[in-house]
Amino acid sequence: MKTVKSNYSNFFQEHFSAILDQTDEFVWTLDVNLNIIDYNCAFYDSFSKLVGLEDIQYTSIVNPVLGNSVTDAWKRYIAETITAGAPQIFKIVNDNPQKGMSEYSETQISPIYNERGELCRFFVRSRDLSASFNIQRDLQRANEELLRSMDLYRTLATQIPNFGVVIFDKDYRYLLCEGTALATVGLSKEHYEGRTMLEAMSEEGIKALRPQYDAALNGEYLSFEYQALNRQYHAQIVPIKDSNGQVFRGMILVNDVTDVKRAEQVLANTNRVLEEEVLARTAELKSTNQELREINQYLDDFVHAAAHDLRSPIVNLKTILHLLETIGDNQEREGLIAVLPSLVQDIGNTLDGMIRMVEFQKKDQLLVSLLSFNDVFSNALKVFEYSNEIQLAEIDFDFSKADSIWYIAPKLQSLFYNLLSNALKYASPERNLKLRVTSHREGELVRLDFLDNGIGIDLDQHRNNLFKPFRRFASEGITGAGLGLSLVKSMVEKNGGSIEVESVIDEYTLFKIRLVPYPQ
Amino acid sequence: MKNYKVLFIDDREMDNLLNRLMVREEQLPFDATYINSGEEALEFLNDQTEEDFPQIIFIDINMPVMNGFDFVDEYNAQLANQPKAINTVLCFLTSSSSDSEKERALGMQNISAFYNKPITMAIFVDLQSRLNNK
Structure with a gap:
């Protein structure tokens, strides 16, 4: 005052x-x-x-x-x-x-x-009396609100399948107990509504639930999931506060999340499958791309080598024709003329090889397919059909131990072609070529052995260069640019395979090629 | 006029035969030696006195084991700096027509020229100017 x-x-x-x-x-x-x-x-x-x-x-x-x-x-x-x-x-x-x-x-x-x-x-x-009036009015409003929301909860609880709501006060008295999901937490409207936990529950139940109710009444939020009757539930025990922020009730919400979980699971699975598909597709594209690049590179190399192989006999042919115009000596002329068929044969062989290669590349190239070694090898032999060397050669093959492989056709064809060509090139001039080709299983892998009785390779000297491009390992009477082995090596190594060689000079050469099958 | 001392290195019998015949028919002033591989050629050159050392060496590119490029590398390492090699001209003589090979060949040290087979008088005329410049 x-x-x-x-x-x-x-x-x-x-x-x-x-x-x-x-x-x-x-x-x-x-x-x-x-x-x-x-x-x-x-x-x-x-x-x-x-x-x-x-x-x-x-x-x-x-x-x-x-x-x-x-x-x-x-x-x-x-x-x-x-x-x-x-x-x-x-x-x-x-x-x-x-x-x-x-x-x-x-x-x-x-x-x-x-x-x-x-x-x-x-x-x-x-x-x-404003102060006390306000308190009273707030209380009344809170009560009305609560009644309204309890009605709402009741409606929700009865409308939503497998949903449940419980409201209890500080004396653990159940003010509301509604919804079909309540059975899963051992509650029922009839038994609990209006009674306190202490009256309505077994000692065990009280022991288990009282700390949770207390937690909610202390302002804590609890949330957990549990399984009952083969369904998945999500339960929350939460505090209810009045307008002053004081907890005066607790609420339990029980929600059947089985379908949500299932939907989530399905979605996750679908996502995973999609992801896998995308990955697989990407990998496929990548490898297809890679194959294309390899085949392009291979064709480039091949054309380069073939052009060289063609050019050399053609240059010689021209030189001989030029010499025939100037040389008068008959014996010399006949000597030169006698060389001509072999030069033409060289040119013919190279062209045949080129045509065959181009055919290899035409068919369903890049797809992995189950290839029979017999078929592919016979196909490769055809390339040499008209060459003199192969007429005299004794070639035998046995693919009974591993008769086929999931592989890329042009690669396998090229492999056989190059190893055949190699054996023919390095045949000993002193004896007819004997070539034995066999297949063997080594777990997942297939090993192909090419054993010939050719001139052999001095491995001490050439081991490091053996698989490099444009190398030849003998000096007499060998044509070709020496691309074959390097191509074979790069092809088989591309997916984890390998090539190794054993040899004794003038006795034999054995190539062991390990092929890793491509995924089907 | 004295003939030039010339070495041909080519692995193929037929090519060496044709080189020989061309030298004769084109009446090139060569005292030529024909050797079948780079290794043998190196051995031969190491054995030559200043007197006998070739003034011109023709090298094929596509040869087994030691190809033309390998040979030139070895030659540069072993022989190029010796006094007996000072007036020698090295060139490729090949049936290769590839630009990339030609480029690589001409980029090598001590290589004077790149010729396509067969050996002709025209090639010799072209070479002569290079010999005089040496």
Whole structure:
């Protein structure tokens, strides 16, 4: 009570002023015209501000500043008091608390009569009850809200299949217990609603659940999944808070997530399958690309080598024709003429080989297929059909131990072609070529052995160069540019295979080629 | 006029025969030696005195074991800096027509020229200017 600006009539001054200024209540008197006569400090502080006056004595309580609703209300209170002829209590709710009026107050108006029994004053006390009113109102609202939401939960719980909701209070009393999924946590509406956990549950149940309920009532959120009756459930135990953030209830939500989980699983599986497919497809494309590049490179190398192989005999042919024009000696002329067929044969062989190679490349090239060694080898032999060397050679093959392989056709064809060509080139001039080709299984791998009785290779000297392009390892009477072995090596190594060689000069050469099958 | 001392290195019998006949028929002023491989040629050259060392060496490219390029590398390492080799001209004589081989050949140290077979008077005329420049 800061500004003491109270004024009392003599009566009050004499009897009550000291007491009245000590109270928080508004105390004042009105005359019959509703003018303020006496007032205590509390009333003055509030009212003088409200109406903007320093001196409020004889100011009408029905003041236009207060607005119609307030003045009308006061006229009504006074009329009711006069009619009753006794003290009346009014609960006043202000819809305009910004003006400084208490939001909620309780006002008692007592009529005062003089000795002649005439009404002369009204004695008024008001108590500001806003604080307690607000609390009550919030509580009520929270309750209404809760009831509404409980209705909502009830509706949800009964509408959603395999859903459950439980609400309990601080005494572990079940206020709501609804939904078909409750059975999975051992709860039922009939058995639990209205009772407390302590009454309705077994000791074991209490032991298990009480810490969880307590946790929720302490403001913690619990979430877990469990299985029941072959279905997957998700349970949450959560606190419910009032408008002040205080936990006053707990709620259990049970949700059947079996279908969601299943859908997630299916989705994950689908995703994985898709990913795998994309990976496989990418790998396939990559390897197809790689094959294409290899075959292109192979063709490039081949054309280069073949061109060289053609050019050499053609140059010689031209030279001989030129010499035949100038040389007069008959014996020399005949010697030169005798060479011509072999040069033409060289050219023919090279062209045949080229044509065959191009045919290799035409068919379903890059696809992996199950290839019979017999077929592929016979095919390769045909390339040499017209060469003299092969007429005299003794070639035998046995593919009974491993008769086929998943491989890329042109690669295998090229391999046979090159090893055959190699054996023919390096046949010993002293004996007819014997070539034995066999297949063997080595686990997943297939080993092809090419054993010939040719001139052999000095491995001490040539091992490092053996598989490099454009190398030949004998000097006499060998044609060809020496591409074959390097191609074979690069082809078989491309997918993990290998090639190795054993040889004794002038006795034999054995190539062991290990092929890794391509995935089907 | 004295004949040039010339070495032909070519692995094929037929090519050596044709070189020999061409030298004769074109009446090239060569005292020629024909050798079948790079290794033998190196051995031969190492054995030559300054007097006998060839003034012109024709090298085939496509040869087994030691091809023409390998030979030139070896020659450069073993012989090129010896006084007896100072007036010698090296050139390729090959049936190869590949640009990449020609480019590689001409890029090698001490290689004066790249000729296509067969050996002719025209080649010798072209070579003579290079010999005079040496």
